[in-house]
Amino acid sequence: MSLRTLMLICALALPAWAHAAAPKPLYRDPVMDGAADVSIVFDKGRREWVMFYTNRRATQKDPDPADVAWVHATPIGMATSKDGLAWRYGGLAKFPAQCTGQTLWAPELYQEGGVYHMWLTVVPGVFHRWGEPGATARIVHLTSKDLKAWACGDTPDLGSDRVIDASVAKVGDRYRLWYKDERRGSRIVAVESPDLVHWRPLGDGPVVDMAAEGPKVFRFKDRWWMVADAWKGLIVLRSDDAKTWTLQESRLLEQPGRQPTDTAKGQHPDVVVNGGRAFLYYFVHQSNEPQAKADPYYGQRTVIQVAEIKEDGGVLSVDREAPVEQGLVAPK
Template sequence: MRQAYGAILAALLLAAGAAPAVAVAAPARPFYRDPVHDGAADPVIVRDRRHGEWVMFYTNRRADLPREDERDVRWVHGTAIGVARSADGAHWRYEGTAAIPPACTGATLWAPEVQWLAGRWHMWLTVVPGVFRDWNAPRFIVHLTSDDLKQWQCGERLDLGSDRVIDASVNALPGGGWRLYFNDERQNKAIRQADSDDLVHWRLGPRLTETPGEGPKAFRWRGRWWLVSDAWKGLLVMSSRDGERWSTQPDYLLADAGRDPTDRAKGQHPDVVVSGKRAWIVYFVHQSGEDEARRDPEWGRRSVLQIAELHRRGDALVADRTTPTALPRP
């Protein structure tokens, strides 16, 4: 049922000056599947240079939790942040859940954003203070720091002018300082931005989208800024030469289903990993296309992570979700 891809990757190069990467066998689909609740979503992947590994943090949805009825969404609440590691960018081992202090967070943790900035690891994490049967609850973003990607220390709760903000993405600005992209649910699920000089205090900026969405991911690649967000019908792609004036790609990325049984739905809430001139998008997919869904009407709540290489065509991004690929060896 789950097809293995036996293709061998060509040798991948890391950033300029790095040693050539070693070719590895492409993994079987999916790229990653949570072994506990089978609901991996909202990934972020970073390089742990100390141990020479990739580290992935993700929302650990409880896709196996029985529901009282179709409106019961407790299964996407009460969620921890899952952790997995990979030495080769292709094969992942589950490491349990992140050591997030409950004192500054809550019962429900979503959408981690992790970056090495200003000499430390930083995490911005969406928090829902409880387990709810519906979507009517406050949500906020907290900032945490770590020296080792394992033990996290409480920082501040971000003041972003709304009681319903989720899904942080943070970039360093070329002239100094940092920019935060996030989803403000009180503004029709708009993607907004805020700037900071110290990673603690944020100045609210403009609304960037009219199309409702969530899960923004901002990155610089091949001479442009890119902003990808989950519009629930594929990924909305925006690009900019200066990070200030944005144009919107007319078509949606990963809107059409892939061919593999575990990739037969639209791509959602991604991360993007850039290595030199190459970039990969890691996204989650609901599993209504698996054979098990024919027998179990609840199977479609399950979700896995998939990977595709990104390519630039003019001012547009395209993703090849049918060719086997993996991240370069770290």
């Protein structure tokens, strides 16, 4: 048997993901080109990964460039993947009208005991300026057995009428929910629950005394971590108890990447810890792409990218230029 034949046989024996590398962009919405704020969960029934995302109306061109109506009236898009690297569009998620609304943002997925939970930001209507008088936001809880049909749960009382961007994790025998409270200077605060229904404040103050949004809390390398969007890269906090946090000096994805479609700061992340590795899924505005020179609205478009998180001495880092060549492994 020749060496070439042996190499071919070995190559064919490898799993498909061994040859795949995450494309750039990893994913873009084929309808409105405004995928952002992703949350990824494994569908045990269909044996595939499902990405839920804010489906911004990025191709809309309002006469007033300062008008942010295109970030409102947003549905939640879906995409599916066998390995977390190759994604295909899955249409729009459908939710009960009685507990949601016209503008939906930032889905957060959590699975336990055969039930999928989603915490979804709901804005009642379409607004044209950030912080517009009368604008409110709430976080609603929904449940599903199949990630298709959703039932209304509760609307947690979070002590504010402008709360967005939930992140949920189980710490010991209790659940914790972190979110951005725009009435408190856009600080991230937390509540705790024994049952995912009844919540009480966790501590008296914010997680960190700085404005940020899109928190994501996860367990990795024997520590709790939080990454959040500070609009100048992603801040990183670490903790031993998921209650008291230490801010990392360096940020992730603060500097633009060099590869096409990844040439702006990274924003509003999700993190999937899988097989002892951690993958950071983030969105990137297309303002620095060549198309934006001819189209002033092109920067509204956003795409999803992925990079692997590395930990060294209690510090997280990400190399957005490094290819992600091994994807997510399906849980047993």
